Amino acid sequence: MKPTVTLNQGLDVPRLGLGMWQIPDGDAESLVGTALEAGYRGIDTATSYRNERGVGAAVAASGIPRDEIVVTTKLWNSDHGTDEALRAFDASLERLGMDRVDIYLIHWPLPLRDRYLETWRVLEKLHAEGRIRAIGVSNFTAGQLTRLMDRCDIVPAVNQVELHPAFQQAQLREFHAAHGIATQAWSPLGSGQGLLDLPVLGEIARAHGRSPAQVVIRWHLQLGNLVIPRSSAAARIRENFDVFDFSLDEHEMARIASLDTGQRRGPDPDTFDYG
Numbered sequence: 001m002k003p004t005v006t007l008n009q010g011l012d013v014p015r016l017g018l019g020m021w022q023i024p025d026g027d028a029e030s031l032v033g034t035a036l037e038a039g040y041r042g043i044d045t046a047t048s049y050r051n052e053r054g055v056g057a058a059v060a061a062s063g064i065p066r067d068e069i070v071v072t073t074k075l076w077n078s079d080h081g082t083d084e085a086l087r088a089f090d091a092s093l094e095r096l097g098m099d100r101v102d103i104y105l106i107h108w109p110l111p112l113r114d115r116y117l118e119t120w121r122v123l124e125k126l127h128a129e130g131r132i133r134a135i136g137v138s139n140f141t142a143g144q145l146t147r148l149m150d151r152c153d154i155v156p157a158v159n160q161v162e163l164h165p166a167f168q169q170a171q172l173r174e175f176h177a178a179h180g181i182a183t184q185a186w187s188p189l190g191s192g193q194g195l196l197d198l199p200v201l202g203e204i205a206r207a208h209g210r211s212p213a214q215v216v217i218r219w220h221l222q223l224g225n226l227v228i229p230r231s232s233a234a235a236r237i238r239e240n241f242d243v244f245d246f247s248l249d250e251h252e253m254a255r256i257a258s259l260d261t262g263q264r265r266g267p268d269p270d271t272f273d274y275g
């Protein structure tokens, strides 16, 4: 499997990147450094994770050419609106120590405030100016994406959503595929809430001499998802990247498909209005 895919806006991005939620800024530089040494070329941060400085420092210190690393960051909920979004974007760039962001996402749609179209037009402008290489969204429903595509010019490159074996989002994935939007899975391992202990995953892992986390990451890759597992441990960061030399067969994919509960664990994008 090729380690990158080309987004609808033309940017080549790694299928597998490092998630940065809940990583303190003080740990970010060393963990991102570990990931880059292990072969990762995608890092997923956000304004609200408060670790953009550490991420930027690690990218700068890595010695890897800047255009080989894809850094994603996100516009936080309090920054919807034209002036707010422009300010928030500049502040992210300053913290990252960069002159452009590779992927910039609207973190949540906040339909109750209904400012995401206005905010999206700011991202379109920054993209046109070359200050963002690809623009996308996170936590958008098919209905919100449809409205955005009807009313704005650029189709989002990515929609980053909750997606793991217990919440597989088949309909939304189909919608994305039909519109050329990449599906990026957040909490791909179930965010440390026992998902990896499910016996089916253990059985498949043993059959391959792999860990349950590696099996789940491989499942995401074979579905075509972009995937961004997080770990605060260097050994697990390396383990989670070591997934390109085995594959799950149809029967194993079907067994994991049967783990879907249809229940999200995180907030509902239609009602979430925090921050």
Ligand SMILES: NC(=O)c1ccc[n+]([C@@H]2O[C@H](COP(=O)([O-])OP(=O)(O)OC[C@H]3O[C@@H](n4cnc5c(N)ncnc54)[C@H](OP(=O)(O)O)[C@@H]3O)[C@@H](O)[C@H]2O)c1
Pocket: 018, 019, 020, 021, 022, 044, 045, 107, 138, 139, 160, 161, 185, 186, 187, 188, 189, 190, 191, 192, 196, 211, 213, 214, 228, 229, 230, 231, 232, 233, 236, 237, 239, 240
């Ligand atoms: N857009 C959004 O609204 C949104 C929301 C949530 C998350 N995200 C993004 O998605 C990323 C991933 O989601 P997440 O952070 O919720 O969780 P996750 O990646 O699904 O799971 C992380 C948990 O799994 C454990 N883990 C990692 N590798 C492991 C391994 N090989 N074996 C056993 N356990 C392992 C970690 O523990 P250790 O640290 O102890 O290894 C941690 O508790 C985030 O970091 C963030 O970048 C985005």
